[in-house]
Amino acid sequence: MVPRRGVHLDLKGNPPTPKRLLEHLDLFAALKLDLVLAEWEDTFPWKRYPELRSSTAYSPEFIREFHAKADALGIEVVPLVQCFGHAENVLSRARFRSLRERPTDVAEYCGSHPGSARLINELIEDVLSLSGRNIRRFHLGGDEAWHMGSCPRCRKAVRRIGRDRLYLGHIRPLLDNLHVHGLRPILWDDMMRKWPATGQRAIAREADLMAWSYGADPVAKTKGHLTEKHLQGFARSGVTTWAASAYKGGDGPWPEVPDVDARIKNNLNWVAQFKSRKLAGMVATAWSRYTVFMSPCETTEASLHTLVLTAAGMWDGNLPVDPVRSAEQWLGRWRGGRELRRFRACHGAAAALEQWQKSAVEWALTEADRAPHRNGEPTRFNPAVDRRYTDRIREDLRRGRKLGASFVRAHAGTIPRIWLERYVTSRLIPFTRRARSVLAAAPR
Numbered sequence: 001m002v003p004r005r006g007v008h009l010d011l012k013g014n015p016p017t018p019k020r021l022l023e024h025l026d027l028f029a030a031l032k033l034d035l036v037l038a039e040w041e042d043t044f045p046w047k048r049y050p051e052l053r054s055s056t057a058y059s060p061e062f063i064r065e066f067h068a069k070a071d072a073l074g075i076e077v078v079p080l081v082q083c084f085g086h087a088e089n090v091l092s093r094a095r096f097r098s099l100r101e102r103p104t105d106v107a108e109y110c111g112s113h114p115g116s117a118r119l120i121n122e123l124i125e126d127v128l129s130l131s132g133r134n135i136r137r138f139h140l141g142g143d144e145a146w147h148m149g150s151c152p153r154c155r156k157a158v159r160r161i162g163r164d165r166l167y168l169g170h171i172r173p174l175l176d177n178l179h180v181h182g183l184r185p186i187l188w189d190d191m192m193r194k195w196p197a198t199g200q201r202a203i204a205r206e207a208d209l210m211a212w213s214y215g216a217d218p219v220a221k222t223k224g225h226l227t228e229k230h231l232q233g234f235a236r237s238g239v240t241t242w243a244a245s246a247y248k249g250g251d252g253p254w255p256e257v258p259d260v261d262a263r264i265k266n267n268l269n270w271v272a273q274f275k276s277r278k279l280a281g282m283v284a285t286a287w288s289r290y291t292v293f294m295s296p297c298e299t300t301e302a303s304l305h306t307l308v309l310t311a312a313g314m315w316d317g318n319l320p321v322d323p324v325r326s327a328e329q330w331l332g333r334w335r336g337g338r339e340l341r342r343f344r345a346c347h348g349a350a351a352a353l354e355q356w357q358k359s360a361v362e363w364a365l366t367e368a369d370r371a372p373h374r375n376g377e378p379t380r381f382n383p384a385v386d387r388r389y390t391d392r393i394r395e396d397l398r399r400g401r402k403l404g405a406s407f408v409r410a411h412a413g414t415i416p417r418i419w420l421e422r423y424v425t426s427r428l429i430p431f432t433r434r435a436r437s438v439l440a441a442a443p444r
């Protein structure tokens with residue numbers, strides 16, 4: 001059994017309605033999960049900087065209610081505020097432009113600018129003010145700050161003291177603040193994988209690391225990914241390390257449903273790691289969109305089967321022979337079968353949308369565009385063939401809109417309508433634009 005079994009709420013895309021988010025807590029508890037990593041992002045009711053809220057941000061009362069319910073269910077909430085990379089929601093606002101590491105990059109804070117840590121501490125205080133008294137840990141994000149050392153000041157600092165000490169210097173005021181609150185900070189591990197032992201030992205004293213890897217073999221020797229060597233290095237340096245798998249959002253930024261086989265392998269292979277090394281616990285991430293500027297990936301509602309299987313794997317390390325069937329059976333027993341019905345509707349609608357995109361977009365981009373009259377032979381035109389293309393495109397357009405409406409209907413009540421519509425639009429737009437251009441080019 002994995003000692004601490006966590007699940008991630010990536011709320012920057014497809015945020016559940018308040019009622020549904022509380023139901024998710026019940027579901028997590030029933031699945032014997034005991035930790036939630038809450039990445040509030042633009043759903044948090046930011047007090048000092050209200051411009052960071054989305055139009056459907058939760059209310060302060062709701063955040064308190066969420067924490068109270070998690071406490072009552074025995075679920076530890078670990079809030080997350082980004083400290084280095086993936087600060088898009090903050091740094092895309094003109095007000096915070098001066099804190100960017102590169103003028104045109106809204107993802108990364110400048111580690112040498114004293115205003116960066118000052119602002120992040122203000123955001124942390126905002127989150128802590130609504131987080132209740134029972135939180136013990138706080139996640140600072142800190143991943144994928146690939147351009148650290150780009151600005152003249154940071155470049156000089158990297159040359160003088162190295163990347164590890166620049167990073168540590170930037171997060172020092174944040175770590176100090178969290179320590180004063182009696183909280184143990186956690187950071188994603190990727191920026192520290194190649195740090196010298198002195199840097200890793202320094203972080204070990206101050207914070208835990210969460211090693212993320214979403215591939216079938218989480219410690220495969222793939223360039224740019226987490227490897228055995230990285231985990232061994234952390235262990236030698238005395239770093240308290242957590243595992244981070246993915247039950248959804250781990251198969252790329254666009255899918256409509258998770259790849260069940262890949263998710264099972266990723267999670268079970270992470271669980272197996274607990275036999276041979278000391279890890280503090282595991283969090284199954286659930287990316288909803290890779291940045292606030294990207295279209296959302298699969299919804300939680302369409303991914304409940306992989307959530308159930310992941311939680312089961314964390315509990316006993318094993319999966320039944322027919323995992324999807326057994327996940328559905330579990331959902332069928334939960335809340336009188338309502339969850340199973342909803343899951344099937346959401347998963348079915350999402351999978352149909354995915355299938356439509358593959359066939360319709362592929363066809364429109366290839367077949368219709370290969371027609372001679374669109375392709376350098378404008379005088380040779382076969383109206384019968386062209387009609388076939390345009391009819392098919394019109395039919396695909398109609399079908400896409402219908403499938404989009406089904407997707408919204410299936411998810412109704414679980415995610416605010418505005419987000420569902422944005423989701424569907426992001427899927428329909430590439431085909432719609434392409435289709436319009438093909439239809440406009442058809443000779444009359």
Ligand SMILES: [Zn+2]
Pocket residue numbers: 101109110111112113149150151152153154155
């Ligand atoms: Zn800088």
